[in-house]
Amino acid sequence: MAKKIILAILILILILSIFAVFLSSDNSVDLFINGDSVKVETHCLDSSIDIDRLNDEICDYTLNVMNDTNSNITTLKSGIKDICKKYGMENPKISIDSIIGKDQIPVIVYVDGTSMVPTLQDGQKVLLNKSKDIHVGDIVVADSDEYGDIIKRVGDIEGDNVYLESDNKEIRHEYKNGALYEIKGITTWVDISDINGVVISY
Helix, strand or coil: CHHHHHHHHHHHHHHHHHHHHHHHHCCEEEEEECCCCEEEEEECCCCCCCHHHHHHHHHHHHHHHHHCCCCCHHHHHHHHHHHHHHCCCCCCEEEEEECCCCCCCEEEEECCCCCCCCCCCCCCEEEEECCCCCCCCCEEEEEECCCEEEEEEEEEEECCEEEEECCCCCCEEEEECCEEEEECCCEEEEEHHHEEEEEEEC
8 A cells, every 4th residue: 555655656746747847848938139129939838927018028128238238148138037027927948049149149230430441331230249258359339438339449458448449540630610620530448348249240
């Protein structure tokens, strides 16, 4: 009799384990980022959760992360989990894929101005990998306190300080309101935290 009870308990534990695996495997968020838009598919057995609203909020949050210099893949996953929890979806498996690979955040940006000529042209579309893993010679997008959003080449790195410079070395002079102005490409120092990402395709 005791053997039958133990066997029944083991079978019950096995069934519960299989059911738990089934539940956890179907409690997931699959996100795909193509650089300027986001596609999300959420799988959840709880029919009371408004999946459409949940997906809309995840998309909006992801787009904000793509434009925030202080956010990264960890921030994105953590934020998605918080959104899911708010909707009553506990411990979802978060899977992020993109046009540049898994757990990467690509961002499409447009060049504004001629300071990176001849490498980049005004209005040109470039693909950015949202990463602070930068090296001298990389082209990066940064949020400069002095100039706002800029796209420049890394000229030097000293600790957390990054020197950015324009590829366009031409210096022009223009008269405006009777005064002579020197016009040349921007050079500036920024903190590594101001780097939004590295240009990987143009």
